[in-house]
Amino acid sequence: GAVVSQHPSRVICKSGTSVKIECRSLDFQATTMFWYRQFPKQSLMLMATSNEGSKATYEQGVEKDKFLINHASLTLSTLTVTSAHPEDSSFYICSASSGGASHEQFFGPGTRLTVL
Amino acid sequence: AQSVSQHNHHVILSEAASLELGCNYSYGGTVNLFWYVQYPGQHLQLLLKYFSGDPLVKGIKGFEAEFIKSKFSFNLRKPSVQWSDTAEYFCAVRGYSTLTFGKGTMLLVSP
Numbered sequence: 001g002a003v004v005s006q007h008p009s010r011v012i013c014k015s016g017t018s019v020k021i022e023c024r025s026l027d028f029q030a031t032t033m034f035w036y037r038q039f040p041k042q043s044l045m046l047m048a049t050s051n052e053g054s055k056a057t058y059e060q061g062v063e064k065d066k067f068l069i070n071h072a073s074l075t076l077s078t079l080t081v082t083s084a085h086p087e088d089s090s091f092y093i094c095s096a097s098s099g100g101a102s103h104e105q106f107f108g109p110g111t112r113l114t115v116l
Numbered sequence: 117a118q119s120v121s122q123h124n125h126h127v128i129l130s131e132a133a134s135l136e137l138g139c140n141y142s143y144g145g146t147v148n149l150f151w152y153v154q155y156p157g158q159h160l161q162l163l164l165k166y167f168s169g170d171p172l173v174k175g176i177k178g179f180e181a182e183f184i185k186s187k188f189s190f191n192l193r194k195p196s197v198q199w200s201d202t203a204e205y206f207c208a209v210r211g212y213s214t215l216t217f218g219k220g221t222m223l224l225v226s227p
Contacts, residue, residue, distance in 0.1 A: 004159070034215075041125070043206065043217040059214075093160070105215065107152075107160035 002028045004096050006108035013084055014116055021079045021111045023094030029074035030096035034105060035067070038091040050077055084115040118143040118211040122218035129197055129225050137192040137221050139207035148210040149190040151181055152217075155203045163205075166190065177201070199227045 003026040013019050023033060032051050036044040048064075050056035050071035058064045066088075068080040077096075081088055091112055095105040123138035141147065151163040164175025171183040181192045190207060202225045207218040 041219070043120070043219040046214055046216075049214065095160075104162060104165070109159040 002026075002096070002098070002106040004030075004094065004106045004108040006092075006094055006111050008111060009109060010112045010114075012114045012116065015085055016083055019081045019084055019113060021081075021092055021094075021113075023077045023079070023096065023108055025075045025096040025098075025106070028096075028098050028106075030077070030098060031074065032097045032099075032103075033071055033077040034095045034097075035069060035077075035079050036093045036095070038093060038110070044093060047079075081113065084113070086115045089113055089115045118147070118209055118216045120207055120209050120216050120218035122205075122207050122221050124221050125219065126222045127224070129223070131199055131225055131227055132196050133225075135192070135194040135197045135201070135223070137205055137207075137223070139190045139192065139218060140188050141190065141207075141209040141216075142188060143209060143211040145211055149181070149183060150208040150210070150215070151175065151179070151190070151192050152206045152208060153203045154206065154220075160206065163192070197223075197225050199225050201225050 005024045007022045035047045038044045047062045048056040048058045050069050052071050056069040071077040093110040095107045097103045097105045119142045121140045149166040152160045153163050154160050164173050166173045166183045174180045179194050204220045204222050206220045208215045
């Protein structure tokens with residue numbers, strides 16, 4: 001199947017700093033990318049959906065100014081957590097689809113963010 | 117809004133035992149249904165999916181799931197589990213456009 005990578009796999013930062021997480025589709029063009037957040041023992045919660053070249057669509061309750069998403073190319077999307085706080089500590093997972101929201105999504109390995 | 121409920125948070129089985137993981141969803145329209153697996157330290161992988169047609173769906177590694185529309189269920193089954201099936205299993209439903217996941221079931225298979 002298609003491969004999606006995330007970088008970094010783990011990041012620890014100080015409160016108030018910004019952190020950028022990259023999501024790449026390695027062997028296919030991802031017209032749509034999704035960002036999820038997973039709390040311990042909870043399900044994946046969709047944060048936003050982004051289509052290449054357009055603004056991301058955020059789910060209700062997700063602050064778009066705090067979680068900046070850029071999908072500038074068909075193989076790369078970035079999530080920037082701005083002015084991170086300890087409550088932003090979580091596991092962030094991206095997925096990518098080549099044909100829009102109705103096609104199969106391929107998931108990245110996730111990024112563990114810890115904000116001190 | 118769509119939602120997904122997985123019945124068990126943890127399941128412990130011995131090798132060769134049969135497995136059934138429950139999944140119920142709520143959504144008023146046509147749905148696509150999925151089971152994903154996450155092995156320790158690895159990313160989510162698709163086990164099987166149902167879009168339409170035969171409600172009994174066969175996936176990879178001997179897994180199957182049955183869509184019962186009247187019960188809003190999509191239970192995952194495997195007749196004989198192996199130690200290598202130890203993983204977390206997520207049921208997911210897609211209604212209009214977005215995937216909604218259940219909370220997951222952690223399966224531990226003892227040798």
